[in-house]
Amino acid sequence: MKISELDRARLKKWAEQRIPAHAKAEITVGCAVRGSAAVITEERPPWDGVGEWTSRRVARLRRTDEGWQVDGADRNGRWYPCDRLPTVSSLDEALTVLDDPRHAFWG
Template identity: 30%
Template sequence: MTLPPADLARVRRWCDQRVPDSVRDQVRVDCDEAPRHLTIVECRPPWGPDLGPEWTRFPIARLTYTKKSGTWALYYRDRNLRFHRYVQTAPTGNIGELLDEVDRDAIGIFWG
């Protein structure tokens, strides 16, 4: 299955806009793509040269697509890096509503 291209583009733009250009050498927000979901990840550079050149990737939220209904559902990550349905927001066909919820983070579950 492929994800809706317009929604994928919207999430990519949202990620790009989360961090000002002036600090992108310190933190980034990226989107990892899978056939049925997108995972929003926070990326940070290595803490020291002995750790190698790879940035760490820490999952923040997951957006899961259901093709049959054409809806997206929002998931949060627990301390064991497992995802659970975020029940404060119902599945929707408008992915922007879910991105707004991640931005708002009313209960501090996404960004802490």
């Protein structure tokens, strides 16, 4: 099931608000939507100030007929299903899962 334009806008706004303005030169959160999946990334500048920013996959939110499924990324950026996390019914619940420190998506 494709992600709606309204949900795309909500995801973009959520990603922009994750990092305070004073820290955006050091880290940002990105969100790329394609079809039924939204990939959440953490982006950082090069440590020496030379070159391009790096991006690390954090999570993937997939829209299914049953609701939203949250997948994690391993250290190589490959997706794995979070079997202990149930499919949730709304985008807000999926974003709440990402913010919950017990699931350790951010570190």
